[in-house]
Amino acid sequence: MTAQHATQPAGAVSVPMENALGGENYLNHGRGLWSWLTTLDHKRIGIMYLVSILAAFLLGGVFALLLRTELLTPQQTIMKPDTYNQMFTLHGAVMIFLFIIPGIPAALGNFVLPLMLGAKDVAFPRLNLASYYLWVTGALFALVSIITGAVDTGWTFYTPYSTTTSTSVISMVFGAFILGFSSIFTGLNFVVTIHKMRPPGMTWFRMPLFLWGLYGTAIIQILATPVLGITLLLIIAERLLGVGIFDPALGGDPVLFQHFFWFYSHPAVYIMILPAMGVISELMATFSRKRIFGYAAIAGSSIAIAVISFLVWGHHMFVSGQSNLAGMIFSFLTFLVAIPSAIKVFNWTATMYKGSVWLATPMLYALSFLFLFGIGGLTGLFLGALATDVHLHDTYFVVAHFHYVMFGGTVMGFLGGLHYWWPKMSGRMYSERWGRIAALLIFVGFNVTFFAQFVMGSQGMPRRYYNYLPEFTPYHVISTVGSYLLGLGFLIVLVYLIHSLVKGQPAPANPWGGATLEWQTSSPPPHDNFSREPVVDDPYDVERWRWDEALGGYRRQEQPASA
Amino acid sequence: MGFLGIQGGGGGGFWLPRAASTGAAPVDALFYFILAISVVFFALIVGLMIFFVVRYRRRAGQGPQPSPAHNTPLEITWSVIPLAIVIGIFAWGFKVFMDLATPPANAYEVQVTAQKWSWLYTYPNGHVDDVLHVPGDRPVKLVMTSEDVIHSYFVPAFRVKRDVVPGRYSTLWFEALEPGEYQVYCTEYCGTGHSDMLSKVVVHPPGGFEKWLEDASNLLNTLPPAEAGERLYRSRGCIQCHSMDGAAAIGPTFRGLVGSQRVMRSGTRLVADENYIRESILEPQAQIVAGFEPVMPTYKGRLKDEEITALIAFMKSLAGEKGEEQ
Numbered sequence: 001m002t003a004q005h006a007t008q009p010a011g012a013v014s015v016p017m018e019n020a021l022g023g024e025n026y027l028n029h030g031r032g033l034w035s036w037l038t039t040l041d042h043k044r045i046g047i048m049y050l051v052s053i054l055a056a057f058l059l060g061g062v063f064a065l066l067l068r069t070e071l072l073t074p075q076q077t078i079m080k081p082d083t084y085n086q087m088f089t090l091h092g093a094v095m096i097f098l099f100i101i102p103g104i105p106a107a108l109g110n111f112v113l114p115l116m117l118g119a120k121d122v123a124f125p126r127l128n129l130a131s132y133y134l135w136v137t138g139a140l141f142a143l144v145s146i147i148t149g150a151v152d153t154g155w156t157f158y159t160p161y162s163t164t165t166s167t168s169v170i171s172m173v174f175g176a177f178i179l180g181f182s183s184i185f186t187g188l189n190f191v192v193t194i195h196k197m198r199p200p201g202m203t204w205f206r207m208p209l210f211l212w213g214l215y216g217t218a219i220i221q222i223l224a225t226p227v228l229g230i231t232l233l234l235i236i237a238e239r240l241l242g243v244g245i246f247d248p249a250l251g252g253d254p255v256l257f258q259h260f261f262w263f264y265s266h267p268a269v270y271i272m273i274l275p276a277m278g279v280i281s282e283l284m285a286t287f288s289r290k291r292i293f294g295y296a297a298i299a300g301s302s303i304a305i306a307v308i309s310f311l312v313w314g315h316h317m318f319v320s321g322q323s324n325l326a327g328m329i330f331s332f333l334t335f336l337v338a339i340p341s342a343i344k345v346f347n348w349t350a351t352m353y354k355g356s357v358w359l360a361t362p363m364l365y366a367l368s369f370l371f372l373f374g375i376g377g378l379t380g381l382f383l384g385a386l387a388t389d390v391h392l393h394d395t396y397f398v399v400a401h402f403h404y405v406m407f408g409g410t411v412m413g414f415l416g417g418l419h420y421w422w423p424k425m426s427g428r429m430y431s432e433r434w435g436r437i438a439a440l441l442i443f444v445g446f447n448v449t450f451f452a453q454f455v456m457g458s459q460g461m462p463r464r465y466y467n468y469l470p471e472f473t474p475y476h477v478i479s480t481v482g483s484y485l486l487g488l489g490f491l492i493v494l495v496y497l498i499h500s501l502v503k504g505q506p507a508p509a510n511p512w513g514g515a516t517l518e519w520q521t522s523s524p525p526p527h528d529n530f531s532r533e534p535v536v537d538d539p540y541d542v543e544r545w546r547w548d549e550a551l552g553g554y555r556r557q558e559q560p561a562s563a
Numbered sequence: 564m565g566f567l568g569i570q571g572g573g574g575g576g577f578w579l580p581r582a583a584s585t586g587a588a589p590v591d592a593l594f595y596f597i598l599a600i601s602v603v604f605f606a607l608i609v610g611l612m613i614f615f616v617v618r619y620r621r622r623a624g625q626g627p628q629p630s631p632a633h634n635t636p637l638e639i640t641w642s643v644i645p646l647a648i649v650i651g652i653f654a655w656g657f658k659v660f661m662d663l664a665t666p667p668a669n670a671y672e673v674q675v676t677a678q679k680w681s682w683l684y685t686y687p688n689g690h691v692d693d694v695l696h697v698p699g700d701r702p703v704k705l706v707m708t709s710e711d712v713i714h715s716y717f718v719p720a721f722r723v724k725r726d727v728v729p730g731r732y733s734t735l736w737f738e739a740l741e742p743g744e745y746q747v748y749c750t751e752y753c754g755t756g757h758s759d760m761l762s763k764v765v766v767h768p769p770g771g772f773e774k775w776l777e778d779a780s781n782l783l784n785t786l787p788p789a790e791a792g793e794r795l796y797r798s799r800g801c802i803q804c805h806s807m808d809g810a811a812a813i814g815p816t817f818r819g820l821v822g823s824q825r826v827m828r829s830g831t832r833l834v835a836d837e838n839y840i841r842e843s844i845l846e847p848q849a850q851i852v853a854g855f856e857p858v859m860p861t862y863k864g865r866l867k868d869e870e871i872t873a874l875i876a877f878m879k880s881l882a883g884e885k886g887e888e889q
Contacts, residue, residue: 163715248729321733356622371609381649386656387659466758540632
């Protein structure tokens with residue numbers, strides 16, 4: 001550990017500490033809408049992605065609240081069954097394809113990755129912009145589908161339902177196909193950027209763990225997404241041309257679709273969670289004022305997850321009629337993939353040991369992540385085991401499980417990252433008080449909403465049910481009340497973040513004392529990212545950054561503090 | 564201990580519903596084992612987290628204290644112990660699953676046909692019903708297939724579930740512990756009426772099943788046609804989409820149907836006479852009434868002529884006011 005500190009000659013550089021809102025920065029480097037729409041700047045593309053995915057998140061969230069409202073009573077509450085079926089499909093499709101898959105990599109990753117590398121941009125800025133416009137095109141196709149009768153297949157598009165329903169499956173499926181390319185472009189860009197543009201001195205094992213997370217994600221995006229693309233095209237071929245691939249009436253095999261679909265969509269779960277885990281690693285170190293515990297294990301576990309995630313898709317199909325042998329193998333591999341995640345959780349917890357834990361808003365989200373992802377991961381054990389999965393499959397237990405992982409994990413990571421890098425992106429601080437209130441409200445609302453769903457699921461309540469038996473009413477009422485709290489929490493976040501853009505205190509270059517390179521440039525950064533060459537050294541030597549009252553931010557000490 | 568929910572008396576616990584089959588107890592034992600493991604690990608992680616947050620919270624004038632950034636023996640320990648535990652859970656889950664995979668040789672066999680949005684059970688003597696009646700003193704094996712899309716057969720009290728796929732047969736078996744009625748759900752999303760695709764398993768006491776089957780099989784000979792027709796209406800799935808009370812559902816109501824004038828999608832008008840009803844049952848896609856989707860499956864080969872006659876008699880008995888003219 002001490003050897004890692006030796007590369008940086010003491011006292012060589014003084015780092016810019018100023019807020020750049022008044023001076024030259026990427027936000028004012030070119031004015032007008034056109035300068036944004038045609039930008040090749042990764043930071044601006046990241047911001048455009050951020051605004052777009054937040055709009056998608058809002059849309060998906062409104063769908064969710066309408067669904068929960070419908071489920072207040074066992075019979076019809078506010079909508080017809082067909083509307084309900086379309087709405088849960090759209091909630092899933094919008095949240096997954098438009099928000100959560102691109103969420104952390106394309107929005108936060110785009111902004112932060114080159115900065116963390118001390119680079120001027122990603123390897124292929126034009127491909128980056130193309131990726132954004134593919135996202136927009138895919139989103140437009142999804143909107144067309146919503147307007148022309150929506151889809152009612154569930155986001156999983158299971159055949160032969162999806163090849164025979166009268167709703168507009170084709171435009172939604174084609175939208176998802178295009179969004180897949182957007183995702184592949186981002187992944188490709190990140191892999192090349194990380195391989196070729198690391199600065200001298202930043203070896204693989206001196207790279208911030210967020211970049212390890214993005215790297216593992218990018219590998220899955222490149223290798224798994226094409227399979228989804230082909231599968232979706234086959235659905236279109238079957239619907240338009242009557243080619244019998246999945247529909248048994250045409251000589252096809254409906255279960256084949258499930259294999260193809262989950263071959264992508266299970267690894268996609270890790271496309272969603274790996275970047276969030278990367279964010280949590282950054283937050284834990286910075287806000288514990290402590291070197292991350294077990295760096296190599298966390299980095300290695302990201303890659304282990306990326307590799308094993310390709311081999312577990314069959315655990316979605318334990319009751320589909322696949323062979324018992326296949327069930328056994330998939331169950332076993334599923335349990336193996338639990339271990340790297342468990343290792344990360346232990347490492348994050350251990351990072352706080354003897355630290356100086358600062359309960360700022362981003363850290364509250366990191367702690368929420370530990371709590372909620374802990375429940376999400378442990379409930380995965382019930383679903384990975386063959387005998388118990390048979391009972392729980394396709395019940396609300398599964399709905400609760402994946403919301404604890406995707407929402408409690410990924411969205412908490414996203415919110416943590418958003419609040420962590422917000423001062424860097426906007427140059428302004430948000431209200432810390434309201435940040436904490438909203439984080440608490442979201443945490444409570446989330447648990448009220450989804451814990452009730454574990455119980456009703458294990459009691460037998462099936463998912464995707466418009467009507468339900470009266471005995472499940474109390475659970476549904478609790479869940480709906482929780483969802484309103486959750487909605488209120490997000491509303492508060494929206495309000496204080498927008499307020500901060502106008503009235504927020506100017507942010508220092510390093511408000512949190514992070515040791516990765518993005519904190520060495522001004523907030524917001526200049527167009528070329530760094531006005532002075534950043535000092536590349538240990539990304540987790542956070543103790544070297546000390547609070548400076550005069551700056552209102554952290555200043556890098558010239559002598560390594562922990563040497 | 565309510566939260567851990569170890570089986571309460573009779574009606575099931577906090578987590579799991581009443582266990583009513585021979586296969587349920589081993590599944591529940593594993594469930595509660597995993598629950599215990601989960602609670603221990605969760606308490607460990609969250610307990611440590613809270614302890615560290617409180618013990619090492621940021622205080623004025625006190626920074627972080629030195630501690631190692633990794634510790635190989637510790638890291639190996641917290642990798643190997645969970646690995647051993649999850650392999651144990653895997654093996655247990657697989658064993659219980661395999662024990663329940665093969666139906667016993669003496670199982671009573673019933674054919675199950677799933678269609679949007681009903682379950683139909685065909686007994687060895689050819690009788691068809693919408694409720695699964697089974698003997699309580701022997702195992703029961705279901706051989707299931709679907710007429711349209713994928714459905715899934717789920718009986719929570721028996722802890723069994725299996726997808727029902729068009730173009731192939733899947734099987735499921737159980738042996739009930741005691742007579743009673745048990746809820747059945749469809750758990751693979753199948754469209755508009757998915758959440759109404761419910762059914763029941765009725766487990767008879769010894770001797771009761773044989774008597775029920777004999778009575779049920781003789782409907783047409785023992786009941787007046789309209790009453791037999793009503794039984795068929797309930798047992799063959801008509802009721803899922805066609806109401807008796809005049810309200811349009813997924814399909815038109817049966818009240819006042821016979822003899823009324825119908826407007827088709829194509830714009831033509833016809834009178835719903837006996838031959839129209841017969842055609843609509845056997846070739847449902849031939850004529851679609853305006854305002855409805857062509858979703859009805861054919862009953863060709865599944866309803867006998869005298870059964871159709873009984874159904875028509877039943878429809879005629881629902882004369883009602885002439886509200887369906889339009």
